[in-house]
Amino acid sequence: MAISRSGRWAGVLAGGVLLAGVGVVFVVVGLDRADKIASSAGFFVGVAGLVVAVYGVILARRATPPPPPQSPEPTPPKPSAPGQAPASGERSVAIKGDNSAPIVTGDNNEVQ
Incomplete structure (x- = not known):
């Protein structure tokens, strides 16, 4: 204002x-x-x-909002298709191609 x-x-x-x-x-x-x-x-x-x-x-x-509740069990990884790299588990990283490709961090993420 x-x-x-x-x-x-x-x-x-x-x-x-x-x-x-x-x-x-x-x-x-x-x-x-x-x-x-x-x-x-x-x-x-x-x-x-x-x-x-x-x-x-x-x-x-x-x-200040309370922290979100954590899920008791991790979600199982999705099956990887050609051209996809699965990422599952704690602090996982999915890399498509070599290290110059996009890198996605987090649990149960996939590069598409």
């Missing part, structure tokens, strides 16, 4: 107004009290960030 140019300028303008407003409040209340307010606000922003991060991790873990 792309933000339009006017949306970016509105965000920059809102951030500038917010920053100016916070600056005015800090000047009015004094440097010592402003420091205490900023520390408290920073604490709550940090806690909110931690909560959002933990929530994001929980959502990411829920979204």
Whole structure:
């Protein structure tokens, strides 16, 4: 989702107004009290960030699909016809022709 140019300028303008407003409040209340307010606000922003991060991790873990179940027995290989090379078993490779031909990896695959 792309933000339009006017949306970016509105965000920059809102951030500038917010920053100016916070600056005015800090000047009015004094440097010592402003420091205490900023520390408290920073604490709550940090806690909110931690909560959002933990929530994001929980959502990411829920979204991960479980691994597919493995079949208990391997499928028997298909009989090879002329011009075909059978490939069967764990980490098998079927080669048609010499090593310059296509190579297909996987269980029970055939080059056609």
